Amino acid sequence: xxxxxxxxxxxxxxxxxxxxxxxxxxxxxxxxxxxxxxxxxxxxxxxxxxxxxxxxxxxxxxxxxx
Numbered sequence: 001x002x003x004x005x006x007x008x009x010x011x012x013x014x015x016x017x018x019x020x021x022x023x024x025x026x027x028x029x030x031x032x033x034x035x036x037x038x039x040x041x042x043x044x045x046x047x048x049x050x051x052x053x054x055x056x057x058x059x060x061x062x063x064x065x066x
Contacts, residue, residue: 004049006056007042010063015041017066018059030055 010018015034022032022043030047032055045055 002049003046004052005044005046006052007044008056008059008063009037009040009042010059011040014063014066015043018043018062027055 015036019034019041030045030051032046033044035042035044043059045052045059047055
């Protein structure tokens, strides 16, 4: 099976909190990386397609709720 990559935009005010959460968790087999932009960060989630999609959806909802 091929890996998929999904991206979620996180505003600058919330990116440090998300980064800390991701660093404290064991996210295998999901890999993530952050690409900073002017107004926030793009968090890329790569791994099994269903898991990567769920991670992207969760982060998108997390941004709205926080």
